Amino acid sequence: MDIIEKRESHGIKAIPSSRKTLIILYVLAVAFYWSSLYFYIPTLPLYVKTRVDSLVAVGTILSMYGLWQALIRLPLGIASDWAGGRKPFIVGGFLLSAVGAYVMATTDTGLGIGVGRSITGLAAGTWVLLTVVFSSLFPPEEAVRATALLTVVNSLSRMISSGMNGWLNERGGYPLAFFVAMGVAILAVLVVLPVREERLTPVKPSLKNITSLITRPDVLRPSLLGALAQYVTWSATLSFTPILAQNLGASDNVQSLLTSGSIGVVTIGNVLTAALTRRVGNRRLAGWSFALLAAGAVMAALAPTLAWLFVAQFVVSVGSGIAHPLFMGMSISKVDGSQRSTAMGLHQAVYGFGMFAGPWISGALADWIGIQPMFAVTGFACLVLGFLGVRWLASTGL
Numbered sequence: 001m002d003i004i005e006k007r008e009s010h011g012i013k014a015i016p017s018s019r020k021t022l023i024i025l026y027v028l029a030v031a032f033y034w035s036s037l038y039f040y041i042p043t044l045p046l047y048v049k050t051r052v053d054s055l056v057a058v059g060t061i062l063s064m065y066g067l068w069q070a071l072i073r074l075p076l077g078i079a080s081d082w083a084g085g086r087k088p089f090i091v092g093g094f095l096l097s098a099v100g101a102y103v104m105a106t107t108d109t110g111l112g113i114g115v116g117r118s119i120t121g122l123a124a125g126t127w128v129l130l131t132v133v134f135s136s137l138f139p140p141e142e143a144v145r146a147t148a149l150l151t152v153v154n155s156l157s158r159m160i161s162s163g164m165n166g167w168l169n170e171r172g173g174y175p176l177a178f179f180v181a182m183g184v185a186i187l188a189v190l191v192v193l194p195v196r197e198e199r200l201t202p203v204k205p206s207l208k209n210i211t212s213l214i215t216r217p218d219v220l221r222p223s224l225l226g227a228l229a230q231y232v233t234w235s236a237t238l239s240f241t242p243i244l245a246q247n248l249g250a251s252d253n254v255q256s257l258l259t260s261g262s263i264g265v266v267t268i269g270n271v272l273t274a275a276l277t278r279r280v281g282n283r284r285l286a287g288w289s290f291a292l293l294a295a296g297a298v299m300a301a302l303a304p305t306l307a308w309l310f311v312a313q314f315v316v317s318v319g320s321g322i323a324h325p326l327f328m329g330m331s332i333s334k335v336d337g338s339q340r341s342t343a344m345g346l347h348q349a350v351y352g353f354g355m356f357a358g359p360w361i362s363g364a365l366a367d368w369i370g371i372q373p374m375f376a377v378t379g380f381a382c383l384v385l386g387f388l389g390v391r392w393l394a395s396t397g398l
Contacts, residue, residue: 019137025195026134027153029090032188033130034154035161036097037120039184040104040177042165042259043252045242047174052110055243055371059363061114062239066230066355068121073352076125077132077345078210084202086129086341091189093126098185105178123185124352128345131328135340148274148325155267155321163260166253203339214346218334218396223347225286225389226327227354232293232382233320234358236300236375237262237313244371248306258310262317269321277326282398283390285326290386292319297379301372327351330398 040047048058080086100119107113131147138146161184168177213219242255250258269289276285296316303309331347332340365374 022195023134023137025191026130027150029094029188029192030130030134030150030153031157032184032191033094033097033126034157036094036101036181036185036188037124038158038161038263039165039168039181040101040174041158041238042162042242042255043169043174043177045239046246046252046255047104048110048113049243051108051113055240055363055367057110057363058243059239059359059361059366061110061117062234063356063358063360063363064114064117065121065124066234066352066358068118069124069127070349070352070356072122072125073128073349074214074342074345077128077341077343078205080129080132080341080345081203081339082205085197086133087192087195087197090126090129090133090192093123093129094185094188094192096120096123096126097188098182101178101181101185105175105182121352125348128348129341131348132332132341132344135329135332145274145277145329147329148270148277151321151325151328152267152270152274155263155270159260159263159267161260162263163256165259166251166256169252209339210342213335213339213342218398219331219343219346220350221389221393221396222327222330222398223350225386225393226323226331226347226351227357228382228385228389229289229293229320229323229327230351230354231358231361232297232378233316234355235362235378236297236316237320239359240362240366240371240374241300241309241313244300244303244375245306245309247371248303248309250306254306258313261310262313265314265317266321266324269318269323270325271321272318273322273325277329282326282330283393285322286390286393287387289319289323289326290382290390292316293323294379294383294386295319297375297382301374301376301379303372333398 045058045062048061052058052061076089080089096119100116100123103116103119104113107116131150134150135146165177168180245255245258273285292315296312296319299312299315300309303312328347332343335343362374362378365377
């Protein structure tokens with residue numbers, strides 16, 4: 001049946017207007033979009049370290065990605081619902097990914113990298129609208145499954161692109177990966193252009209309605225737990241593990257393998273979430289995710305060799321792969337379709353602050369007590385706060 005007849009209220013129309021074609025177009029767009037944000041990630045902390053002289057500065061620059069996506073995501077969700085359309089914002093986000101990569105490739109200063117990283121943080125805000133559009137193609141009761149499936153695409157594209165980082169560095173130095181990211185971001189724009197969008201009924205923002213939505217326990221609590229999971233992920237996998245790996249003798253190619261492999265393992269967690277959410281239950285899966293995140297951080301704290309660090313990354317990544325789609329799906333599962341962009345904007349804004357706080361606070365801790373003791377503190381805090389948070393979810397009925 002024509003997708004417009006079945007999902008007209010979501011305002012999306014493809015050419016041809018079949019559900020299968022629409023899903024394929026968005027899957028491709030998401031794959032290119034996330035690749036454009038990850039070609040340079042494995043050695044980005046090392047690149048930043050060549051421009052600044054302290055781990056505090058490294059952490060602050062890296063944290064700009066989380067900060068700016070946290071600041072833009074809720075306003076973006078509100079603006080999208082108010083405008084009655086999502087495609088212009090999606091295309092704009094893809095273009096910002098290209099601009100941010102260009103700025104980082106061509107700067108000679110830590111400040112310039114921080115500006116470029118901030119722009120890519122704004123680009124990452126587009127994930128709000130992509131997840132809402134994609135989940136609208138599935139029944140509301142399958143929100144967790146839909147977000148888990150899309151997150152699999154997210155993880156695979158990030159794994160492939162980050163896996164190419166060392167190879168690109170060998171052929172063109174650090175800047176080449178940024179330029180490749182630019183080109184792939186433009187491909188994402190070209191893929192989404194055939195999607196035609198019908199206007200939704202605009203939802204004028206109301207402070208009362210927004211406040212009511214963002215304070216709902218079934219929206220806010222999964223978002224806060226998502227922020228905790230992102231804090232650990234960005235403290236470990238994507239910020240200071242590369243520096244620890246370098247201290248243990250890793251080359252750029254090993255760095256790429258470490259990061260891309262961990263992202264690949266995230267996919268295992270995504271698949272587990274999609275397969276087990278009905279069978280096991282959301283809260284039990286949440287407990288598993290925090291146990292794995294904490295265990296992986298503590299293992300990194302104790303890692304004497306690269307092999308040990310690889311195992312620690314594996315454990316953290318499975319936990320992250322479970323947590324991300326789980327909390328994202330839970331946060332919108334009971335929200336009316338007309339307010340899902342705002343609810344998803346809130347969720348992703350809150351976990352964006354986790355992505356900001358992870359590198360920032362961990363950088364300060366690592367400068368003070370060392371990288372590996374910082375991982376130990378992070379793991380312990382994750383275990384305690386995670387299990388308290390899972391108990392906190394019980395009253396929401398999720």
